[in-house]
Amino acid sequence: MISAERIPNNVGLSSNKRLQRALEHWQPKYIQWWKDMGPQGFQDYHQVYVRTAVSVDPSGWAHFEYVKLPEYRWGIFLADPVHDRRIGFGDFMGNPVWQEVPGEFRNQLRRLVVTQGDTEPASVEQQRWLGQRCPSLYDLRNLFQVNVEEGRHLWAMVYLLHSYFGRDGRDEAEELLERQSGNRDKPRILDAFNEPIENWLDFFMFTMFTDRDGKSQLLSLSESSLDPLSRTTRFMLTEEAHHMFVGETGIARILERTCQLMRQAGFSGDVRKLGGIDLETIQKFINLWFSLSLDLHGNEVSTNAASYFANGLKGRAYEEKWDDHKVTEAMYDLEGLADGKLERRHIPMRTAMNEVLRDWYVGDCQAGVTRWNKILERHGFSERLRLPDRKFNRGIGMFSAAHFDPEGHQLSDEDWNRRKHEWLPAPKDREFLLSIMAEPVYEPGKFANYIAPPQRGIKGQPINFEYVRTEA
Numbered sequence: 001m002i003s004a005e006r007i008p009n010n011v012g013l014s015s016n017k018r019l020q021r022a023l024e025h026w027q028p029k030y031i032q033w034w035k036d037m038g039p040q041g042f043q044d045y046h047q048v049y050v051r052t053a054v055s056v057d058p059s060g061w062a063h064f065e066y067v068k069l070p071e072y073r074w075g076i077f078l079a080d081p082v083h084d085r086r087i088g089f090g091d092f093m094g095n096p097v098w099q100e101v102p103g104e105f106r107n108q109l110r111r112l113v114v115t116q117g118d119t120e121p122a123s124v125e126q127q128r129w130l131g132q133r134c135p136s137l138y139d140l141r142n143l144f145q146v147n148v149e150e151g152r153h154l155w156a157m158v159y160l161l162h163s164y165f166g167r168d169g170r171d172e173a174e175e176l177l178e179r180q181s182g183n184r185d186k187p188r189i190l191d192a193f194n195e196p197i198e199n200w201l202d203f204f205m206f207t208m209f210t211d212r213d214g215k216s217q218l219l220s221l222s223e224s225s226l227d228p229l230s231r232t233t234r235f236m237l238t239e240e241a242h243h244m245f246v247g248e249t250g251i252a253r254i255l256e257r258t259c260q261l262m263r264q265a266g267f268s269g270d271v272r273k274l275g276g277i278d279l280e281t282i283q284k285f286i287n288l289w290f291s292l293s294l295d296l297h298g299n300e301v302s303t304n305a306a307s308y309f310a311n312g313l314k315g316r317a318y319e320e321k322w323d324d325h326k327v328t329e330a331m332y333d334l335e336g337l338a339d340g341k342l343e344r345r346h347i348p349m350r351t352a353m354n355e356v357l358r359d360w361y362v363g364d365c366q367a368g369v370t371r372w373n374k375i376l377e378r379h380g381f382s383e384r385l386r387l388p389d390r391k392f393n394r395g396i397g398m399f400s401a402a403h404f405d406p407e408g409h410q411l412s413d414e415d416w417n418r419r420k421h422e423w424l425p426a427p428k429d430r431e432f433l434l435s436i437m438a439e440p441v442y443e444p445g446k447f448a449n450y451i452a453p454p455q456r457g458i459k460g461q462p463i464n465f466e467y468v469r470t471e472a
């Protein structure tokens with residue numbers, strides 16, 4: 001049994017018996033899912049120094065303590081309401097926001113909430129073996145922090161489904177625990193969430209690039225006219241920031257170490273021979289996870305996206321920064337592909353809303369890569385990391401119909417098949433990574449050879465703090 005007290009919340013759960021009962025019914029299934037599909041080998045005896053959201057007060061919304069993962073207090077939090085909030089874009093602009101789901105948009109909204117919700121448990125499933133190969137206790141703790149918060153984000157979407165979508169919503173909440181990442185018969189909805197995350201380079205790239213799609217999608221959902229959706233996604237963004245920190249600093253620390261090893265090897269030596277990760281491999285993983293995450297923004301031309309915008313369900317990131325919020329006349333200049341040929345097209349901006357969000361996303365990723373390159377610069381190396389062209393390795397959208405190299409030049413099928421492993425991880429790259437990650441590092445303050453220690457610990461704790469401990 002759970003009680004309102006056991007689920008930290010600011011949604012008045014104890015005074016809503018119907019909702020409380022619905023969540024009580026769902027909660028044991030969630031815990032079972034967490035034990036079966038969550039971090040493998042860290043369910044029973046380990047205590048993890050994690051952050052738990054306990055309120056939405058910006059000055060102190062979380063506390064830190066050791067918990068056993070299945071006992072994490074997954075809570076339900078909505079950011080504080082904005083007084084007299086009005087719809088900020090689309091055809092209903094200026095009307096009061098909705099506290100209930102309008103019947104005519106029920107299906108569209110449910111689809112958005114389910115798609116968002118599906119990614120959260122998917123990522124936990126993808127990452128469930130990583131604890132067995134961790135580079136340090138600090139990193140192990142960060143992995144679990146990300147995992148429990150993705151679990152909380154699932155709770156956030158399940159709260160919406162149970163509260164606002166009736167019977168259908170309850171059924172969808174069950175199915176969120178039934179689909180499984182990579183399962184051929186019942187896969188997760190979006191492609192990137194069915195890809196394996198088997199090593200820590202995958203993990204850091206995923207948290208850098210795929211969690212950043214989380215940021216762009218949550219930013220656009222936080223503009224929604226459905227106020228509870230807006231409020232819950234606004235608070236999720238607070239936690240999401242740490243996930244991208246984990247990815248960006250994880251790669252930065254690998255780069256730091258790679259630079260040290262490159263110096264040791266006399267600048268030109270093979271870093272792999274010294275047990276580090278060479279820049280070429282790092283670039284391949286950027287190419288992979290950036291292109292998979294571009295796909296997560298949907299088709300370039302999308303009537304779904306146009307109608308989400310028109311109906312006020314999903315806006316643009318930082319909608320207030322735009323001048324025109326109705327977008328009835330504006331056009332968008334799109335690079336497209338028709339009959340195998342690149343062309344420029346002028347299309348109504350409403351139908352290009354996925355592409356508009358993708359533009360924002362690419363800019364945000366580029367800023368991160370520029371920060372990584374500062375490390376190479378500081379060490380005096382002339383090599384640079386870069387984002388591949390957005391046409392490269394696409395599985396969704398019009399560019400998926402052809403092949404392109406990372407510079408955006410079109411390739412024949414034959415050239416692509418011959419050369420793709422110059423740009424994307426090859427099986428031997430993955431084997432190498434698994435070989436240097438074969439032994440997990442569980443000793444406080446110690447780090448695997450391929451990664452530098454962080455600059456500081458978590459919440460003022462020292463770097464050699466025992467971030468994950470076994471029960472005495």
Ligand code: BYC
Nearest residue numbers: 115119123190191210211214217295296298299302304305
């Ligand atoms: N894979 O008109 P289109 C996160 C389908 S990440 C497979 O472009 P729309 C997180 C599409 O479903 C953020 N299928 O679609 C990160 C549709 O299928 P049907 C997650 C795809 O609706 C890390 C058809 O193609 N949040 O939070 O404009 C860790 C037509 O496409 C894909 C959201 O995604 C794909 N990549 O755009 C943890 C926000 N893309 O109906 C968490 C909610 C498209 O023809 N979702 N399709 O069978 C949305 O806003 C939209 O659904 C999308 C797709 C932007 C994803």
